[in-house]
Amino acid sequence: xxxxxxxxxxxxxxxxxxxxxxxxxxxxxxxxMDTTKMVATIVESRCKGCELCVVVCDAAKHNAIKMVxx
Amino acid sequence: xxxxxxxNKEFVDIMPQDYLDLVENGTFxxxxxxxxxxxxATELIAEHSLxxxxxxxxxxxxxxxxxxxxxxxxxxxxxxxxxxxxxxxAVHNIHSLFGNQNAIATGLKRAxxxxxxxxxxxxIVLAGDGATVDIGLDMTLQSWFRKERFTTICFDNELYANxxxxxxxxxxxxxxxxxxxxxxxxxxxxxxxxxxxxGCDYVAIMTASKPSLVEKVIxxxxxxxxxxxxxxxxxxxxxILEIGKQSMEGLQEMRTSEAPGERFKFxxxxxxxxxxxxxxxxxxxxxxxxxxxxxxx
Numbered sequence: 001x002x003x004x005x006x007x008x009x010x011x012x013x014x015x016x017x018x019x020x021x022x023x024x025x026x027x028x029x030x031x032x033m034d035t036t037k038m039v040a041t042i043v044e045s046r047c048k049g050c051e052l053c054v055v056v057c058d059a060a061k062h063n064a065i066k067m068v069x070x
Numbered sequence: 071x072x073x074x075x076x077x078n079k080e081f082v083d084i085m086p087q088d089y090l091d092l093v094e095n096g097t098f099x100x101x102x103x104x105x106x107x108x109x110x111a112t113e114l115i116a117e118h119s120l121x122x123x124x125x126x127x128x129x130x131x132x133x134x135x136x137x138x139x140x141x142x143x144x145x146x147x148x149x150x151x152x153x154x155x156x157x158x159x160a161v162h163n164i165h166s167l168f169g170n171q172n173a174i175a176t177g178l179k180r181a182x183x184x185x186x187x188x189x190x191x192x193x194i195v196l197a198g199d200g201a202t203v204d205i206g207l208d209m210t211l212q213s214w215f216r217k218e219r220f221t222t223i224c225f226d227n228e229l230y231a232n233x234x235x236x237x238x239x240x241x242x243x244x245x246x247x248x249x250x251x252x253x254x255x256x257x258x259x260x261x262x263x264x265x266x267x268x269g270c271d272y273v274a275i276m277t278a279s280k281p282s283l284v285e286k287v288i289x290x291x292x293x294x295x296x297x298x299x300x301x302x303x304x305x306x307x308x309x310i311l312e313i314g315k316q317s318m319e320g321l322q323e324m325r326t327s328e329a330p331g332e333r334f335k336f337x338x339x340x341x342x343x344x345x346x347x348x349x350x351x352x353x354x355x356x357x358x359x360x361x362x363x364x365x366x367x
Binding site: 022056 | 106112114116117123131134281317320
């Protein structure tokens with residue numbers, strides 16, 4: 001079992017300009033911006049499960065990312 | 071896609087998708103590169119083997135997004151955790167012997183100036199604190215004494231993380247590490263001050279917790295190194311394993327360490343020559359653009 005991040009598209013506020021998870025993810029090209037839906041999307045094969053995106057998202061009170069088992 | 075970075079049409083069908091993405095959607099030759107490209111453009115780092123949540127990989131990502139012209143940059147690395155990432159970056163790079171990085175960068179910078187007299191070639195040294203301050207201090211200082219024009223970036227994690235946590239010159243006084251159980255008896259080496267006195271025209275000490283600040287500092291340092299003299303940046307990238315933190319706590323550790331009065335509070339030193347260069351940067355940038363287009367066309 002391996003934990004990866006998952007974005008709740010309804011809670012994600014990327015269309016308001018938020019890029020916190022994309023800024024602070026330590027992995028390159030791991031969290032991508034879906035420019036049509038304007039939500040952050042996780043490339044699961046690149047996610048190492050560090051939870052930093054969850055920390056920054058929760059600290060900004062967006063609570064849009066949670067860790068799920070894969 | 072720019073003119074300099076192209077893919078041979080014969081090879082398009084056999085190249086991996088990551089490579090094609092990099093050529094088609096990378097940020098080479100983009101005049102306004104920066105962290106704002108994250109999420110939409112392909113970054114210059116591929117998947118690497120650093121630990122989950124490693125602050126060093128955050129810093130690496132911000133630096134690779136910020137360097138002004140990656141297509142004409144050569145990076146020099148040294149032994150350490152950074153050497154796990156260097157094979158995965160889309161910029162020319164050289165792995166040096168442990169501690170030799172500034173000497174190699176010196177020769178490289180001079181050779182590039184002879185080989186490509188019409189082009190602007192940047193050399194950036196990126197090494198850990200062991201290579202910069204302990205084992206390579208001689209080479210580091212001598213390159214500054216000689217006013218060699220390249221940027222030295224030190225990833226300061228305050229110990230030898232790759233080999234299990236031995237004491238390093240930049241470790242803070244009294245710190246206990248796994249392989250330094252007595253605690254350090256001496257003060258942390260004040261390398262930013264030494265750099266300033268040794269002839270660096272731009273010195274900054276910071277953490278990687280603010281991408282916009284990293285971007286500003288890296289761009290300034292590379293441009294000053296191109297025109298004025300040596301530059302030095304010391305970035306705190308804590309080793310979360312060795313200081314006993316969880317993977318998601320690295321960012322908070324960096325923020326705590328840059329609070330007012332803490333040892334990584336953002337400080338920068340700009341020499342008068344570098345300051346006057348920065349003041350006239352906008353006009354020089356225009357002139358450089360004209361010179362670059364004139365050289366390639």
